[in-house]
Amino acid sequence: MFDPTIFDNLKVVLEGAVYDMDLNDSVVIMGRTDRIELSSMSRSFSMTMARKEDGVAEGSFMLTASVADLAAELLADSKQQPGCSLELSFVFPITDIERDCSESVSMIGEIWGAGPQLSQCIMMEYGEQPRRMKSKLDVKFVKKLDERHIDDIPSLLEHFHLCLERLDERIIE
Structure with missing residues (x-):
């Protein structure tokens, strides 16, 4: 009989909870990816969504498990901590790089606290006029997740x- 891994269990619960949010009309799901990378024997699962009402900012999460995570779990290796990595990403339009990036990092930092690592990059399409910029803010949890x-x-x-x-409130203002 198949014994689900930590990754499988977390994936099923996350996916179900996000579809419940979609059914409750709080978000609209814009994308879903479920991958097995054969070259590295890693797995990843992600979903992208936006708020249903006035949703300008897009958010996604990515759950990943490496072959080392799977091996540690299956072999019950006491030297390794089995689990999955979780990273969140938010993409939203900006107009003033310094102000908007600073405000968004501060705002996201207040919500998540000191635990995760935050990083941000700016994107724009060359030659696009008027120039429209977007920020991609990543929230990476250092600690591995398990059941x-x-x-x-x-x-x-x-x-x-x-x-x-x-983020949507900040964009609309």
Whole structure:
């Protein structure tokens, strides 16, 4: 009989919770990717969404597990901590690089606290007039997730939705 891995269990719970958000009309799902990378034997699962009402900012999460994570789990290796990595990304339009980037990092930092690492990059299409810029803000959780974190998923998605809401409010102002 198939025994699901940590990745499988977290993926199913995350996916179900996001589809529930879609059914409740709080988000619209814009994309879903479920990959097995055969060259590195890694797995990844991601979903991209925006708020249903006034949703300008897009948010996505990516759950990943490497072959080392899978091996540590299957072989019960006490030297390795099995689990999955989680990274969130938010893409939103900006007009003033310094002000908008600073405000968004501060706002997202307030929501998530000191735990995750934040990074941000600016994107624009060369030659596009008027020049429209977007920011991609990444929230990377350093600590690996496992089944003990399943009960935290509703709270995680509430924080995720709050980020989309606050980014949208900032954009609309």
